[in-house]
Amino acid sequence: MKKFIRELNHLRWIEKELQKITAFPTVGNRIRFSKMFNSKGKIARLNCIHLGMKRFGGKLSITNRSKDGRFKYLEFLIYDYLKIYYPSLPYNQVLINKNNWFDIHKDKNNKQDIALLLGLGNYKGGELNTHYEDKTLEKTHNIRYRPILFKNKTTYHSVNKWVGNRYSIITYLI
Secondary structure, three states, rough: OOOHHHHHHHHHHHHHHHHHOOOOOOHHHHHOOOOEEEEEOOOOOOOEEEEEEEEEOEEEEEOOHHHHHHHHHHHHHHHHHHHHHHHOOOEEEEEEEEEEEEEEOOOOOOOOOEEEEEEEEOOOOOOEEOOOOOOOOOEOOOOOOOOOOOOOOOEEEEOOOOOEEEEEEEEOOO
């Protein structure tokens, strides 16, 4: 019980840091991917923060957000959380989305078929759906304050619509 309370408090600290960001960074180059939308279901610039490493043109480098230190305390809280509660999880990038909706897809560019996904914020709905290979619904997962490890490279997944501000944090190994 104590571990659960400590973990919940840690997630609330991360959430408070996310809520302090008044101008969430946007990424426009992902518009070209047809299955990535904003919370209204329209193709648009995505509100997201990439922390850690990135691969661009075959080269691995530090993401701009990790380099510029704008979200240094948030980054510290997330990495501290991962180190304490998921010490053996392989990852080199953390993606934070704010109110981005994703249709059914697989994360094909990951090197490893395991990711941690969690939802934070004041929202209702926004569950993670996992799907069978024929894209029919397998299971719906409430991820709000409930981290889930799942095979994001080989499992089709999508997100239900929601109301409110939804932050999702997901780990990748690229």
